[in-house]
Structure formats: C-alpha cells, structure tokens
Amino acid sequence: MSHRTRRRRMYTLRLLAAGLLLAVAGCAGDGAGSPAAKEPQTASALTIAVGGDQGTLTPYTYRTGYPGYHLMSLVFDTLLVLDPSNQVTPLLATGLTTSADSRVFTLPLRTDVSWHDGEAFTADDVVFSIDYYRKHDSVRFASALAAVEDVQVRDATVVITLDKPDPEFPVRQLADMPILARHVWSGITDPQKAPVSAAVGTGPYRLAGYEPERRYELTANTAYPIGKPRVDKLSVSVIPQQQTALAALRTGEVHLVADEVPPNLTDQLSAQQGVKMATGSNFSSTLLVFNDGKAPFDRVELRQAISAAIDTRDLVDTILLGQGTVGSPGFWHPEAPGADTSLKHSYDPAAAAAKLDALGAAPGADGVRVLDGKPLSFELLVYADSPDRVRAAELITEMLGKVGVKTTVRAMDADSVDVKVWPDFDVAKGRDFDLAMWGWSATTMTAYTKLAGLVATDPKAGSLNVTGVVDAELDTVAKELLATTALAERQAAAGRLQQLLAQKTPFVTLYYPAGAYAYRGDVFAGWAYQQGWGPLNKNSLVARHG
Amino acid sequence: MTVASRPAPARIGLARAALGRAGGYVAVFAVALTITFLLPRALPGGPLRTLGGGEVGDLDPAARAKVVAAYGLDQPLHVQFGRYLRDLIRLDLGESFNGGRPVVEAIREALPWTLLLVGTSVLLTAAVGVLLGVIAGLRRGRGKGNLLLAGVLLFDAAPAFWVGMLCILFFGVHLGVLPTFGVTTAGHTGLAAVGDVASHLVLPVGVLVATGIGQFFLVTRFSVASALHAPHVEHAHARGIPHRRVVARHLLRPALLPVHTQLMMELGWLVGGALVVETVFAYPGLGRLTFDAIQGRDYPTMQGTFLTLTVTVLVMNALADLTYPLLDPRIRARGRS
Numbered sequence: 001m002s003h004r005t006r007r008r009r010m011y012t013l014r015l016l017a018a019g020l021l022l023a024v025a026g027c028a029g030d031g032a033g034s035p036a037a038k039e040p041q042t043a044s045a046l047t048i049a050v051g052g053d054q055g056t057l058t059p060y061t062y063r064t065g066y067p068g069y070h071l072m073s074l075v076f077d078t079l080l081v082l083d084p085s086n087q088v089t090p091l092l093a094t095g096l097t098t099s100a101d102s103r104v105f106t107l108p109l110r111t112d113v114s115w116h117d118g119e120a121f122t123a124d125d126v127v128f129s130i131d132y133y134r135k136h137d138s139v140r141f142a143s144a145l146a147a148v149e150d151v152q153v154r155d156a157t158v159v160i161t162l163d164k165p166d167p168e169f170p171v172r173q174l175a176d177m178p179i180l181a182r183h184v185w186s187g188i189t190d191p192q193k194a195p196v197s198a199a200v201g202t203g204p205y206r207l208a209g210y211e212p213e214r215r216y217e218l219t220a221n222t223a224y225p226i227g228k229p230r231v232d233k234l235s236v237s238v239i240p241q242q243q244t245a246l247a248a249l250r251t252g253e254v255h256l257v258a259d260e261v262p263p264n265l266t267d268q269l270s271a272q273q274g275v276k277m278a279t280g281s282n283f284s285s286t287l288l289v290f291n292d293g294k295a296p297f298d299r300v301e302l303r304q305a306i307s308a309a310i311d312t313r314d315l316v317d318t319i320l321l322g323q324g325t326v327g328s329p330g331f332w333h334p335e336a337p338g339a340d341t342s343l344k345h346s347y348d349p350a351a352a353a354a355k356l357d358a359l360g361a362a363p364g365a366d367g368v369r370v371l372d373g374k375p376l377s378f379e380l381l382v383y384a385d386s387p388d389r390v391r392a393a394e395l396i397t398e399m400l401g402k403v404g405v406k407t408t409v410r411a412m413d414a415d416s417v418d419v420k421v422w423p424d425f426d427v428a429k430g431r432d433f434d435l436a437m438w439g440w441s442a443t444t445m446t447a448y449t450k451l452a453g454l455v456a457t458d459p460k461a462g463s464l465n466v467t468g469v470v471d472a473e474l475d476t477v478a479k480e481l482l483a484t485t486a487l488a489e490r491q492a493a494a495g496r497l498q499q500l501l502a503q504k505t506p507f508v509t510l511y512y513p514a515g516a517y518a519y520r521g522d523v524f525a526g527w528a529y530q531q532g533w534g535p536l537n538k539n540s541l542v543a544r545h546g
Numbered sequence: 547m548t549v550a551s552r553p554a555p556a557r558i559g560l561a562r563a564a565l566g567r568a569g570g571y572v573a574v575f576a577v578a579l580t581i582t583f584l585l586p587r588a589l590p591g592g593p594l595r596t597l598g599g600g601e602v603g604d605l606d607p608a609a610r611a612k613v614v615a616a617y618g619l620d621q622p623l624h625v626q627f628g629r630y631l632r633d634l635i636r637l638d639l640g641e642s643f644n645g646g647r648p649v650v651e652a653i654r655e656a657l658p659w660t661l662l663l664v665g666t667s668v669l670l671t672a673a674v675g676v677l678l679g680v681i682a683g684l685r686r687g688r689g690k691g692n693l694l695l696a697g698v699l700l701f702d703a704a705p706a707f708w709v710g711m712l713c714i715l716f717f718g719v720h721l722g723v724l725p726t727f728g729v730t731t732a733g734h735t736g737l738a739a740v741g742d743v744a745s746h747l748v749l750p751v752g753v754l755v756a757t758g759i760g761q762f763f764l765v766t767r768f769s770v771a772s773a774l775h776a777p778h779v780e781h782a783h784a785r786g787i788p789h790r791r792v793v794a795r796h797l798l799r800p801a802l803l804p805v806h807t808q809l810m811m812e813l814g815w816l817v818g819g820a821l822v823v824e825t826v827f828a829y830p831g832l833g834r835l836t837f838d839a840i841q842g843r844d845y846p847t848m849q850g851t852f853l854t855l856t857v858t859v860l861v862m863n864a865l866a867d868l869t870y871p872l873l874d875p876r877i878r879a880r881g882r883s
Binding site: 052053055056061064065137138139140142143190192193194211212213214215217235237238239240241243244245247248250251253413414415416418419422424425426428441443459460463464 | 589590591592594595597598601602603604605606607609610612613616641644645646647652655656711714715718719722725726727728729732825826827828830834835838843
C-alpha cells in the first residue's frame with residue numbers, strides 16, 4: 001500500500017474511530033451529569049499524554065511548538081515569562097527596565113536560584129547563554145540575538161544593549177530564551193546532539209527519566225525559589241493515537257491530553273464523570289493563500305472577489321461546529337494583543353460576482369469565468385492528513401463555484417505541499433502553486449514583526465511571505481513597523497498593517513480553531529489556560545510565591 | 547560410470563547450487579542496500595524541519611545551510627552513499643536526525659518489543675488459524691464450518707485500527723480490566739513487572755491474532771477439505787486407523803506445507819512491526835520507529851529500519867529454503883536424486 005493511500009485509509013479510519021468513540025461514550029453511561037466534585041489544585045502524580053516524542057527537552061533538541069516548548073520550559077527558565085494573558089512578568093529576573101529608545105534592557109537577577117545539580121545560578125550563565133546561542137545559531141533563539149551589541153554584568157544585574165531598537169525584545173526574546181548552565185553547556189560543542197544529561201535547568205521540574213518514543217519522568221524541584229510546584233511527579237506518555245489517549249483519560253490512566261480535542265467530541269467527553277475541558281483561544285490560523293506573484297492572483301481585485309465569495313462563518317459552523325473564531329481580514333486573532341477588532345470579513349457573493357464582472361472575467365460555456373483568455377480554474381493544494389482543511393477546501397470549492405471560479409482540490413502529503421508552497425522553508429526559492437490551504441502556528445502571533453514577515457518583499461524581513469506578494473504600500477508599512485522604537489508605535493504600525501492586509505488581501509484568513517483540552521478535574525484542576533496556546537505551561541504547575 | 551563414482555559430481559552440483567543461491571541473496575542484498583539509501587531521498591520534502599525544528603522558517607538562510615552541512619546533506623549523492631557504506635562496514639548506522647540518538651540504539655530498544663508483540667501474535671495466529679482451519683475443513687459446507695468461515699472472514703476484513711479501538715473501549719474503558727496503552731506501568735519490579743508487560747500485551751496481540759488468522763485459516767481449510775475424500779485418506783479410514791490419527795497424519799501434515807510458507811513469510815516481516823496496532827496501543831516497536839522516521843524524513847533511521855527489515859526477510863527466506871525439505875519428502879527425494 002502506498003504511503004498516500006495508507007494516509008487516506010488512516011484518515012477514514014480515524015473518522016470511523018471518532019464516530020465509534022462517540023457511540024460508546026454515549027451509551028457507556030459512566031456517571032454523566034454527576035455534580036461537580038472537589039477541584040484539587042495540587043496532586044502527588046499526574047500523567048500527561050502527548051502525541052509524539054518531544055525530543056530530549058534541551059533548548060537545542062526539544063520538539064518546537066506546543067507542547068514541546070512548554071515541557072522544556074518546565075525544566076529551563078527564562079529571564080521573563082508570559083502569564084496566562086500573555087503579559088510579560090519577571091522570572092529569573094526580578095524586573096525589567098527598558099531605555100526610551102528600546103535599545104538597552106536592564107535586568108536585575110534573582111540571587112536565590114540554583115541549577116538542578118546544585119550549582120548556583122549567576123549572571124555569568126546569562127551572558128554565557130547569549131554568547132552560546134549566537135555562536136551556535138541553528139536554533140530560533142539566536143535570530144533576535146544578532147542585534148546584541150553588548151552584554152554587561154553589574155552587581156547581579158545584566159544589561160543588554162542592542163545595535164538597533166527592538167521594542168518587542170522582551171516578549172519575543174527575554175520571555176522566550178531558556179537560560180543555559182554554563183558549567184554544563186560550555187563542554188557541548190555540537191548542541192544539536194546534546195545528550196539528555198544536558199537537560200539541567202533552574203525550572204520547577206527536573207528531568208528524572210526519558211525513554212525515547214515512550215515517556216518522560218519529571219519530578220518537582222523542591223528547591224525552586226520562585227514558587228511551589230503543584231504536582232510532585234509528572235509522567236509524560238507518548239500516545240500517538242488521540243482516541244487511545246482519550247480512552248486512557250476516561251479510565252484514569254491519563255490526566256491531561258495535551259493535544260486538542262476535535263470539536264465533535266468535546267460535548268461527549270465533558271459529560272463523562274471526572275473529565276473536564278480547558279477551553280480558550282488558539283492563535284494558530286487557517287488560511288487560503290494565493291500565489292500572488294503569478295497571474296491572475298497578482299490582481300488585487302481578483303483576490304478581493306475570491307475573499308468575498310467565501311463564507312468564513314459557514315466554515316467555522318460546519319467544520320469546527322462553531323468552536324472557533326472567524327478569521328480577521330487583518331490576519332491577527334481578535335484576542336491577540338494589538339488586534340484591530342474593527343476588521344470583519346465580508347461575505348458577499350453578489351459583490352464578488354460584480355468585482356469579477358468589472359475585471360472582465362465573463363462566464364464561459366461551462367460556467368467558468370474567463371479572464372484574459374484563460375479560465376479561472378485552479379488547483380487547490382491541501383494537506384491530506386488534515387481532515388478539517390480538506391473539508392474546508394471542499395466547501396470553498398463549492399462557494400467559489402457559485403461565482404464562476406473553479407477549483408480542484410488536490411490532497412497531498414504535507415511535505416509535498418510544503419515543497420510547492422515554501423520550498424526549503426525559504427521564500428527566496430520561489431513557489432509553485434495556484435491556491436493552497438495553509439496555516440501558521442500560534443507563535444506567529446507573538447510578535448508584530450511576524451506580521452511584517454508575512455508581506456515584506458525582502459526575504460530577510462519577509463521570511464514568512466509564502467504568497468510572494470509584492471506591494472509597495474504593504475512594504476512601506478512593514479518597514480515602518482520594523483523601524484519603530486517604542487512598543488506603542490509598533491502596535492500602531494501593526495494596526496495599520498492589519499488594515500492594509502484587509503484591503504490588499506494577499507491571502508484570506510479563514511478561521512482560528514478554538515482550543516479545547518480534556519483533563520481529569522477530579523485529580524488535578526489547576527490548569528491555567530494560556531491564551532492562544534493551551535493549559536500545559538509553567539503557570540499551571542507552579543504556585544508562585546507572593 | 548559406477549554408482550560409487552556419482553557422489554563427487556553430485557556434491558559439486560549441490561555446492562554450485564548453494565553458491566548460486568548464496569550469490570542470489572548477496573545480489574538481492576546489494577540492490578536492497580542501494581534502495582534503502584535512495585528511497586528516503588526520493589520522498590518529497592526533506593529533513594530540514596526535523597533538523598531545524600518546526601520554526602525552521604525563523605532561521606536565516608546561512609543558519610539553515612549550516613544545519614544541512616552539519617549532516618553532510620550538502621554533499622553530492624554518491625559521496626553520501628560512500629559514507630553510508632563506509633559506516634555500514636563499521637556497523638554504524640549513523641545518528642538520528644531527531645536528537646542525534648544512534649540509530650543502532652533506537653533499533654536495539656524497539657526490536658525486543660516488536661519481537662515480543664509480533665512474534666507472539668504470529669505464532670498464536672498460525673496455531674489458532676490452523677486449528678480453526680482444520681475444524682472448518684472437516685465441516686466444510688455444514689453449519690458450524692460455515693459459521694466459522696463467516697466469523698473469521700469478518701475479523702479478517704475488519705481494520706485492525708477499528709478492532710483495536712473497540713477492544714480498548716470494551717476491555718479498557720467499559721470493563722476496566724486491561725491497560726489501554728503502552729508496554730509497562732512505572733513502578734513495577736520482578737514478577738509484577740512481567741505480569742505488567744503481559745497485561746499490556748493482551749490487547750495488541752489479541753487484535754493481531756483476530757485480524758490476522760484469515761490466511762492461515764483459509765489455507766488450512768482448503769487443504770484439509772480438498773484432501774478429505776482423497777484415496778489415501780479413504781484408504782487410511784478403510785484400514786481402521788483412528789480418525790484423529792488420519793486427520794493428524796494424512797490431512798494436517800500435507801496442509802502444513804503452505805502454512806509453513808505462509809509462516810515464514812510472516813516471520814520475514816516480523817521486524818517490520820505492526821504499524822497500525824503499535825500506533826493504536828502506543829507500543830514502542832519498530833513499526834512506529836519506521837513510521838515516525840518517514841514522517842520526519844529521518845534518513846539514517848529510515849535506512850537502519852529498512853535494512854533491518856531487508857536482512858530479516860532474506861534470513862527467513864533462507865530458513866524457509868533450508869527447512870522446506872524437512873516437511874516435504876518430495877523435495878528431499880529430489881535433492882537426493
């Protein structure tokens with residue numbers, strides 16, 4: 001059986017299994033609707049199910065994204081940290097002072113912190129970490145450090161000076177970059193192959209055991225001075241099949257499933273005794289991207305017409321069963337900091353048809369419009385292993401068909417789609433597609449610079465410009481955004497860019513699925529949902545002092 | 547030419563045949579070796595996401611190039627192949643792109659679990675399949691035989707994934723008598739640990755047996771049923787030989803020849819694991835290791851697992867060749883002549 005056929009078969013089987021789980025959940029009758037029991041905020045032991053191995057939990061070898069980064073963050077600390085509402089708060093640093101020009105960042109450090117092996121944490125470790133990341137730059141923490149001009153230590157205070165202003169440096173670097181132990185990492189010359197023994201941090205949990213592809217054992221760091229770990233022992237089990245993980249949740253073998261629960265299962269699961277759902281926003285996005293550098297998508301009017309022909313509310317209601325947010329034409333999630341919430345998608349097929357008429361795209365004999373002698377008939381690429389995106393592509397095909405634009409859905413394995421849309425993850429290498437279902441992870445909405453990255457023409461600034469849009473106005477505002485020196489200015493520029501994105505439509509932001517995570521509330525109910533991400537994070541598992 | 551003078555050329559003939567067979571295996575191995583190297587690289591995409599992490603787009607082109615060069619992937623294909631062969635001679639299968647773990651170590655950790663799971667299930671599948679096949683063969687066309695046939699075909703047609711989920715929900719969630727995932731529960735030692743491993747094995751083995759006995763069952767059933775009224779069987783009955791003995795010696799024994807072939811084929815794929823069942827039950831075997839490696843375009847791990855599979859298939863084929871004469875007197879006789 002070919003890989004593609006197997007994936008299709010797996011997809012069908014998953015649907016079968018989801019239906020099966022629903023059916024059994026419905027008739028099992030194991031206490032649905034019982035009154036809420038106590039909601040424990042501490043536990044002696046918890047088991048968390050993750051969908052795949054998350055690497056060796058060092059900053060160079062963890063599996064990026066959620067939950068890999070968040071597991072690694074239980075072992076390693078950052079200077080600052082984002083709270084559940086994504087506001088920057090101190091962690092290893094006791095505070096932050098930023099110069100008026102956003103170039104100098106002064107961070108007094110805690111003096112009561114130790115590494116898991118008992119060595120004292122000092123400012124030297126911070127300086128070493130910055131140097132180490134800059135030297136071994138094959139990790140994302142290195143990108144923003146290229147602008148570091150100088151690092152000074154004065155009385156347990158670190159002063160970082162950049163060669164150019166970066167008002168987002170605290171949120172995208174200081175609250176993101178794990179601090180390395182100098183005495184451990186100074187001997188590691190090839191960090192991509194860092195052994196599991198290098199997972200020595202200052203965080204609230206020590207990595208006590210790791211069996212690749214099977215499980216992690218984390219024990220509470222009782223000497224953690226910043227707060228008290230709420231769970232004594234965390235066991236993280238790798239369970240690739242979500243239905244199995246959800247069954248294990250019901251039996252009590254697992255207490256949190258780190259992967260999102262599909263919308264069709266949330267009601268049934270939350271009706272089970274002891275099972276609760278942690279819900280919140282999810283900053284990952286689903287988009288319809290055009291190849292903007294290629295005719296006819298280089299015409300703004302055509303992109304606007306296609307956008308107007310898509311009923312994004314219907315997509316959210318049909319595919320996500322209403323458990324999601326309609327995409328903002330400005331890309332930014334309405335609940336993400338700095339969002340322009342006045343921007344709303346306008347579904348208007350009549351206006352879409354009128355725009356196409358105005359372009360001169362008249363319907364041909366088969367009903368498909370013809371523009372400049374060529375039918376508006378395109379291939380729409382989609383990941384075959386993403387059921388919601390495949391369904392969205394099918395619905396979009398129907399919607400566009402009503403205004404005379406024909407799309408043919410082509411489901412391919414993820415790598416094949418990536419090769420066509422984002423070859424080698426380098427926008428400078430071009431692209432080979434018409435239309436594609438695409439998505440960006442929640443990380444994209446953590447910094448305004450990413451917004452500029454989506455549309456800037458220069459590949460260095462526009463590293464996420466997979467559509468290849470070339471537009472002078474977008475470029476100008478993106479440059480303005482990147483040149484801002486104060487956070488308020490940058491936020492204002494981001495607002496302008498969102499409005500321009502809505503106007504130029506280099507892509508259509510379809511929706512943001514809501515986050516829903518199942519856990520055993522009768523064992524531990526202290527999960528703090530971090531907006532945009534999920535419940536598995538340091539805020540959930542540490543009761544901070546003071 | 548006297549009879550006494552014949553053995554020398556016969557031995558030479560046998561040696562030539564053995565050499566020819568061995569040469570065939572070596573040629574197949576060489577081709578397989580090349581394919582195991584080329585196949586991963588023929589897949590769309592590449593290992594950059596695995597090497598550089600999910601946010602690889604955040605790396606600048608120079609950092610990306612550095613990552614690729616660190617694993618020698620910037621070298622021409624023939625240079626990479628040369629290195630692969632050189633390392634293979636040293637029994638070094640390289641390091642995984644996913645965290646740098648030696649591939650040999652990853653295979654060594656996964657192999658015992660796969661052998662335990664698939665080995666147990668193949669042997670049980672063969673035993674149960676043959677037993678039910680004999681029963682159904684003896685009752686061909688009758689109520690019980692037809693019922694057995696329908697039942698086995700039903701399970702054979704059912705996807706292992708679906709049967710696995712049903713078993714998890716019934717035995718794990720509803721009855722609560724068996725664990726739903728993994729191979730061990732932390733904290734068990736000694737005999738308790740053995741019992742723990744066994745309890746984790748019950749459901750996946752059960753699913754593999756239930757969904758896999760079809761071939762053994764059908765082959766045995768057909769062989770038994772078609773020989774039921776053969777002259778030698780009728781003759782044995784006429785001689786007053788007890789029915790059970792007739793079944794064992796005159797019906798079952800000839801039926802075992804195709805079963806043996808089937809068993810060897812199944813054993814050959816032993817280390818390929820049981821991908822679907824390993825995935826459903828979170829069983830850390832070679833099937834999952836291979837699948838994860840394919841997903842992440844982890845070339846060294848793919849090469850290592852493909853190679854392990856190739857070697858096992860070849861060894862099992864050779865074993866089948868060697869053991870077939872023990873079961874089939876016609877082959878022995880042909881060998882002697």
